[in-house]
Amino acid sequence: MAQPPVNQWKTLDKDLSRIGQLEDATHFVARPLVAPGIALAFIVLVALVATAFVGGEPGAILVIAAAAIGAYMALNIGANDVANNMGPAVGANALTMGGALAIAAVFETAGALLAGGDVVGTISSGIVSPAAVPDAASFVWLMMASLLAAALWINLATMLGAPVSTTHSVVGGVVGAGIVAAGFGAVNWPAIAQIAASWVISPVMGGVIAAACLAFIKARIMYVEDKIAAARLWVPVLIGVMAGTFATYLAIKGLKKIFDITLGTGLLIGLLAGLAFWALSVPMIRRQSEGVENRKKSLKKLFALPLVISAALLSFAHGANDVANAVGPLAAIVHAVQEGDIAAKVDIPSWVMLMGALGISMGLMLFGPRLIRLVGSEITKLNPMRAYCVALSAAVTVILASWLGLPVSSTHIAVGAIFGVGFFREWHAERRARALGLSKGKPVAPEERRRRKLVRRSHFMSVAAAWVITVPASAALSALIFVILRAITT
Template sequence: MDLYSSDVLWVVILGFFVSFFLAFGVGANDVSNAFGTSVGSGVLTFRQACILATIFETSGAVLLGYKVSDTIRKGIIDVKDYEGSERELALGMLSALIGSAVWIMLATYFKLPVSTTHSIVGSTVGFSLAARGTIGLNYKVLGTIVASWFISPLMSGISCVLILAAIRFLIMDAKKPLQAGLIALPIIYALTIFVNVLTVTLNGSKLLGMENLALWHVFAISVSAMLLVGILSQLFVVPWQRKKILSSEQATWSRNSVGQSFDSIATVAASTVSIDAAALKNQKIESDATVNRLFHFLQTLSAVFTSFAHGGSDVSNAIGPLIAIWMIYTEGSVLQKAESPILLLLYGGIGMCIGLWVLGKRVNDTVGHKLTKIHPTTGFSVEVSAAMTVLLASKLGIPISSTHCIVGGIVSAGWIYGQIEGNQTKKVDWSLFRSIIYAWIITLPAAGACSALLMLIFKYSLTD
């Protein structure tokens, strides 16, 4: 096909419009997951979460999004089978965009956190089946992707439980939880930074020239960042947190002392600090609340990394097919040899952020409040485990579902925490979880069917 062929210009224009609409849906449904636990635990307001997501989702999309977008646009199907049929492949990618966008917006309307990764993969398979049957499907890549759908929530859930168990054993169950927490705080900050810097720099962003860093360079950067953050945390964060928590406890104690003489005032004081009367008399719950305060800023930090990882992974769901259409148009070939354009990744990142601001609160409420009760310690564990899983997959070029990772972590943490504590308020809403599972199951065939139908319409009405 000729370069910049007028035959596919309308597909490019429509592709830009639909991909922005899809990115909007990804932001409304998927981006809200990254900060769902932070908002649910009360560490951040939804507005604060949107501001942080705007910065770090876009950064992740630009710096890390190229690798997974390569898998989405030419890894699921063998594009070589469409040589000489460039217009057909462009129409197929447009069908995938529309099919995925329709399903994502429908799920968002019903406040269900579904996988945008499932959606775009299902849509791509759907148009391919309609266009060429099973010819051209890359079964090896598909098998890896399908396996990751089951492995990723399991990995995220297990790592979340391990992190939470370590926090409970080493800090919450210690004789002096606050002292143990303050001792552990710089170590936790340092390890969190190490893991995330390592995953970002290892085969990292081409834009920052990190793709060719030697292994010892990667570890040198990661260890340096870890030591620096650990020292700064010890010098500045620990004294600040100690003063803040002790001041808060002193204020709470004063209110409770007054409450012993005046029952009505005690009720008001208890509601003010969001702890019921029974909890005020329970030293264990008091110590847990104290430790949770230590994790307020840590949870914000982990949410930032989760958001960055999500931007790197899921921008491809909205922009991968558009990049394929654009490269067919500019190269006149289905092979798409050039790298994913940074400006298109930025375009997708902006669309996701707008979707979060406009409609993100719907799914955020489901993830942050309705599945289970979330505290800063559980939220931190969920976010770190999900970020590690998603970033690892991004480095391998595997488009996994960040939704599955986060929901898997929330459910695992909520269930285990509830069993340990024997506290019914911390257990999982299993009926809601079942509804989410059903939506996950339906996602692939629903998006695939919509895409296949559109491809059949294009095939018999527009192709030569």
């Protein structure tokens, strides 16, 4: 009887198996380090670009260090703030995560470069009086400490899964370093009080408007007998309202940095755009609704395209406005180092603006998906109709706040709108359940009503806490960094 063949390679197979397991383990451990590695490479690249522009000038080391910090700040803005624009569209399944990242990267960059403006205020909207800062050197350290503190705070908030206001982070940083550099009297405390009030005003306005929009859709489209006929009538109107609102939004928040546009002119632009898009959408909605079933699920696809367009426009406007949070302090440092004085307004060099635009887009691509998922699906469940209400509310609230002269945060508005939609759904569902139970003689038990909550309370509390402590946390961090920087250099 023949003997079975002996495996001559048994030892080698075991060794190769161990090597394969080691490679798998290495890949598993290294995967989380890829994004931070790319981000670090981007920061180093920005520092090298800054060296090419200012390498031979006095104070070049300060500018290069500030450029690296500005790149870090831009990455964090992209990781945290852009989620508010793309989260609803992804949560409603109108966009895939990859599609959302691509659209946001393109429109954030376009908004920053095309409408980002050439001039920014150096002390963040008059939070600290430039005249109170002792000298240009103190001003440079103040700006650098503010920028680094804001970036560190936003990075921490992103790691904790909390969408926070990047503008408030920068303001807090300026306040903290400003107090150490120039004293409490240098801070514009009425402006700080307005910002504190916006912690309540922004989310409440956003939530109320989003809830009102959803109530209208439910009453006029979703809960009528002929849903398709109602959709053909009202969806073009809603698209026109959305188009007009965003045209006004872009005019007064983004394009005004290119053209001198008043609120009245912006509203006129919005009216014309709204009428044009209403007329164009009537035949489009009629074609899309042909042959579909008369049920709520059929209505979702009619809102998908408007939702995608609104997400893109929100990203454009965000890039136009919030790039200043990354490049404004950097531009101020460049001016102070090169000119030796403190200016109320400074020009932004082209390479600085490009760095901010690319940094925001890269931060979104590398670190944005986590907060996009949280905003889009973990606070409350969204569909295209609810997400449409969130996007419309964000634009309408910013316009109303501009008209009323209120300082509001786009982050607070968008997240507040999501909570508003969720809480309205809870109220509406409980009202219908109670009415249905009474009609059948079976009232819904309190335990069952609690189980049907449609908003995660844990997220509500954590987000609210992050908003409240953003300014004091970034202020304390900035004050500490300013003290350290001044001690090192004196």
